[in-house]
Amino acid sequence: MNKRISKIKRIMEQECIDHVLITDYYNLKYFINLELDSGERLLALLINKDKENILFINELFSIPSSDDYKIIYYNDTEDCISILSSYLSGKSIYVDGKWTASFLLRLMNRFSANYQDAIFLTTKLRSIKDEQEIKFMIKASLDNDEVMRRIVPFIKIGISEKELYNQLLFEFENLTCEPVSFEPIVAFGKNASNPHHQSNDTILQKGDVCLIDMGCRHQGYCSDMTRTFLQKNEKMEEIYDIVKTANLLAIEAIKPGKKFSQIDKIARDYIISFGYGQYFTHRLGHGIGLEVHEGYDVSSSSEAIIEEGMCFSIEPGIYLPDIGGVRIEDLVLVTEKGGIVLNSFSKEKTFI
Amino acid sequence: MNKRISKIKRIMEQECIDHVLITDYYNLKYFINLELDSGERLLALLINKDKENILFINELFSIPSSDDYKIIYYNDTEDCISILSSYLSGKSIYVDGKWTASFLLRLMNRFSANYQDAIFLTTKLRSIKDEQEIKFMIKASLDNDEVMRRIVPFIKIGISEKELYNQLLFEFENLTCEPVSFEPIVAFGKNASNPHHQSNDTILQKGDVCLIDMGCRHQGYCSDMTRTFLQKNEKMEEIYDIVKTANLLAIEAIKPGKKFSQIDKIARDYIISFGYGQYFTHRLGHGIGLEVHEGYDVSSSSEAIIEEGMCFSIEPGIYLPDIGGVRIEDLVLVTEKGGIVLNSFSKEKTFI
Numbered sequence: 001m002n003k004r005i006s007k008i009k010r011i012m013e014q015e016c017i018d019h020v021l022i023t024d025y026y027n028l029k030y031f032i033n034l035e036l037d038s039g040e041r042l043l044a045l046l047i048n049k050d051k052e053n054i055l056f057i058n059e060l061f062s063i064p065s066s067d068d069y070k071i072i073y074y075n076d077t078e079d080c081i082s083i084l085s086s087y088l089s090g091k092s093i094y095v096d097g098k099w100t101a102s103f104l105l106r107l108m109n110r111f112s113a114n115y116q117d118a119i120f121l122t123t124k125l126r127s128i129k130d131e132q133e134i135k136f137m138i139k140a141s142l143d144n145d146e147v148m149r150r151i152v153p154f155i156k157i158g159i160s161e162k163e164l165y166n167q168l169l170f171e172f173e174n175l176t177c178e179p180v181s182f183e184p185i186v187a188f189g190k191n192a193s194n195p196h197h198q199s200n201d202t203i204l205q206k207g208d209v210c211l212i213d214m215g216c217r218h219q220g221y222c223s224d225m226t227r228t229f230l231q232k233n234e235k236m237e238e239i240y241d242i243v244k245t246a247n248l249l250a251i252e253a254i255k256p257g258k259k260f261s262q263i264d265k266i267a268r269d270y271i272i273s274f275g276y277g278q279y280f281t282h283r284l285g286h287g288i289g290l291e292v293h294e295g296y297d298v299s300s301s302s303e304a305i306i307e308e309g310m311c312f313s314i315e316p317g318i319y320l321p322d323i324g325g326v327r328i329e330d331l332v333l334v335t336e337k338g339g340i341v342l343n344s345f346s347k348e349k350t351f352i
Numbered sequence: 353m354n355k356r357i358s359k360i361k362r363i364m365e366q367e368c369i370d371h372v373l374i375t376d377y378y379n380l381k382y383f384i385n386l387e388l389d390s391g392e393r394l395l396a397l398l399i400n401k402d403k404e405n406i407l408f409i410n411e412l413f414s415i416p417s418s419d420d421y422k423i424i425y426y427n428d429t430e431d432c433i434s435i436l437s438s439y440l441s442g443k444s445i446y447v448d449g450k451w452t453a454s455f456l457l458r459l460m461n462r463f464s465a466n467y468q469d470a471i472f473l474t475t476k477l478r479s480i481k482d483e484q485e486i487k488f489m490i491k492a493s494l495d496n497d498e499v500m501r502r503i504v505p506f507i508k509i510g511i512s513e514k515e516l517y518n519q520l521l522f523e524f525e526n527l528t529c530e531p532v533s534f535e536p537i538v539a540f541g542k543n544a545s546n547p548h549h550q551s552n553d554t555i556l557q558k559g560d561v562c563l564i565d566m567g568c569r570h571q572g573y574c575s576d577m578t579r580t581f582l583q584k585n586e587k588m589e590e591i592y593d594i595v596k597t598a599n600l601l602a603i604e605a606i607k608p609g610k611k612f613s614q615i616d617k618i619a620r621d622y623i624i625s626f627g628y629g630q631y632f633t634h635r636l637g638h639g640i641g642l643e644v645h646e647g648y649d650v651s652s653s654s655e656a657i658i659e660e661g662m663c664f665s666i667e668p669g670i671y672l673p674d675i676g677g678v679r680i681e682d683l684v685l686v687t688e689k690g691g692i693v694l695n696s697f698s699k700e701k702t703f704i
Contacts, residue, residue, distance in 0.1 A: 101456045
C-alpha cells in the first residue's frame with residue numbers, strides 16, 4: 001500500500017474512524033495519483049479502517065487496476081450512492097470537505113452514521129511536503145522569479161494593465177509548459193487598493209504603484225508571489241516600508257511548534273502600530289502545494305501548529321481605498337530551524 | 353424583486369421551505385446576476401420565505417447594493433458560518449447541491465434543522481429557458497455550426513488529433529470572444545470508442561472515423577454538438593445508421609408531458625434491437641444552459657417531466673472497444689409541439 005494511504009489508515013486506527021471518503025480532484029491526485037475530472041459523476045475513494053479500499057467510478061472512465069484499492073464500476077442507469085452505501089458498515093464516516101452537498105445529503109438519507117469533515121486529515125497530511133514535493137515547490141518558485149525578472153522591463157508609464165497581464169502570460173508560456181497557478185493580478189495606482197483587482201484598460205501613470213501577484217506550476221505544484229513596484233509617491237513609499245518590515249518580521253518568527261495565529265499577529269500588530277490595521281483586510285497567508293490555496297490559513301483564527309515541511313505564503317498588505325495599495329508576498333518552507341523563503345526576487349524598494 | 357427570486361419565493365411558500373441557501377457560481381449568476389468566484393471563502397445568498405434576503409460575502413469582494421438582498425460583509429478573522437447561522441430561524445433549509453460538505457457540516461453542527469438539497473428548486477427553475485436565454489442558446493449553436501463547417505476541410509489523412517484540436521480552438525477564438533463550453537473531444541479510429549477520449553498524437557489513418565464533440569458560449573450560454581465523420585468502413589457505416597436513427601427517433605418523440613426516461617428508452621431500445629445495447633454506455637443526454645451539463649438528465653432513471661422551454665442534448669452513441677465509435681449529438685429546445693434542434697450542421701453520413 002502506498003505511504004500516503006498507510007498514513008491515513010494509521011490515523012483512522014488511532015482516532016477510531018471507520019471510513020474516509022475522498023472525492024476531491026487534488027486529494028485523489030495526492031493519495032492515489034489519479035488525475036481525473038469526472039464532472040458531475042461520482043468518483044470516490046472509500047478508505048476503510050479494517051478492510052480493502054474501494055474506488056467507485058463511472059464505467060465511462062476506465063482506469064488501470066491498483067494495489068491500493070479495488071475498483072467498483074457503476075453506470076449512468078445505476079444509483080451510485082446506493083451502491084456506495086452498501087459498502088459502509090461503521091458508525092464514523094469522514095467525508096471530503098470538498099464533496100458536494102447533493103451527494104452528502106443523499107448518503108446521509110441512506111446510511112445513518114456520524115458524519116464529519118475529513119479536512120483535518122487531508123489538510124494535515126497534504127500540508128507537510130515530502131522531499132520530492134519540496135523540489136517541485138522550489139522549481140515552481142524559481143520559474144516564478146524568472147518570469148518576474150522578464151516582466152520588469154515592460155513596466156513603463158503608458159502601458160495598460162491588460163497589456164502587462166498578457167505579456168506576463170506570454171512569458172509564463174515561454175518558460176513553463178504547465179498552466180499558471182491562478183489568474184495573475186496586475187493592478188496600477190488606486191486599483192491596487194483592491195486585493196483581488198481584475199486587470200483592465202487602466203494605463204500606468206506618473207506616481208502609480210504597480211502591484212503584480214502571480215504564480216506558475218511545476219509538476220502540478222504551485223508558486224505564488226506578489227511584488228509592488230513604486231514611483232515617487234510619499235504615501236506609497238511609507239506603507240511599502242511598513243509592509244516590508246511586517247513581511248520580514250513574520251517570516252523571522254516562523255518556527256515549528258508555534259501557532260499560525262501567532263505569526264499573523266506579529267505582522268498585524270506591526271501594521272496596527274502605524275495606524276493602518278483597518279487597511280490590512282485579509283489573513284496573512286495561506287497554505288500552498290497542489291492547490292494555490294490549501295490548508296492551513298495563516299490567520300488570527302488559525303490555531304493549527306506549524307510543523308517542519310509545511311509551506312505557506314506570508315503576504316501582508318495595506319490597501320488605502322481610492323489611493324493605492326502595497327502587498328509583498330513570499331512563499332515560506334518550514335525547516336527545523338525556521339522559515340526558508342522559496343522565491344528570491346528582491347523585495348527591496350524598486351522604482352520603475 | 354427580480355422575477356427569478358420571486359418564483360423561488362413562491363415555491364418556498366407552497367412547499368413550506370423557510371430558507372434556501374444559494375452558493376454555486378452559476379446559480380448566483382442565474383438568480384441575482386452576480387458573477388464572482390470567491391474561491392474557498394463563503395459566498396452565499398440566503399433566500400428567506402418571510403424575510404428580506406441576505407447575501408453573505410467576504411469584505412475582500414465589494415459589490416454594488418441591490419433591491420433583491422441586504423449585504424452582510426464578514427472578514428477573514430470572523431467565523432462566517434456562525435454569522436450565517438445567526439440569521440436562520442426556520443426548520444426547513446434547502447442548501448445548494450453544489451455547496452461543499454465542509455460548510456454544510458459546520459452549519460449542521462451549529463444549527464439544527466431539516467436540511468435538504470435545493471437542487472430540485474434550482475434545476476427546475478434553470479431548466480426552463482426564457483426568451484432571452486433561448487436567443488443566447490440559439491446563437492451559441494449557430495456559432496458552433498459555423499466552427500464545425502470551418503474545421504471540416506482540415507480533417508485529412510495524416511493530421512493528428514492534437515493538430516485538429518488546436519485548429520478547432522483557433523477557429524473558436526476567431527469566431528467568438530468567449531471561452532469554449534468544454535474541452536473539445538477529437539478522437540480518431542479506435543480512440544472514438546472512448547466517449548471521453550483526450551486528444552493525443554494519434555494520426556488519422558485510412559478507414560478511421562473522426563469523432564468531434566465541441567461547444568462554445570454566447571453570453572455565457574453553452575452549445576454542445578457531436579458529429580462523427582466516416583471513411584469507407586463497413587462496421588462504422590452500419591453503426592452510424594443505427595445511431596443516427598436512434599437520434600432521430602428520440603428527437604421525434606420529445607413532447608411536453610413525457611418523462612425523460614421515456615425518451616432515453618426509445619433510443620436505447622432501438623440500439624438494443626440491433627444487439628448493440630451494451631455498447632451504448634451512457635445516458636442519452638443532459639440539460640444545458642449556463643453550464644454545459646446541468647439538470648435534467650435524459651436517462652433511464654430520470655423521472656422528471658419534459659416541459660416547454662427546456663433545452664437538452666440527445667446524444668446516442670455506440671462504442672466498440674478497440675474498434676471505434678459513433679456518437680451523434682444535437683441540442684433540442686422543447687416547444688409546445690415538440691423538439692426543435694438548435695444546431696443545423698448536417699448529420700447525413702459524411703465521408704472524409
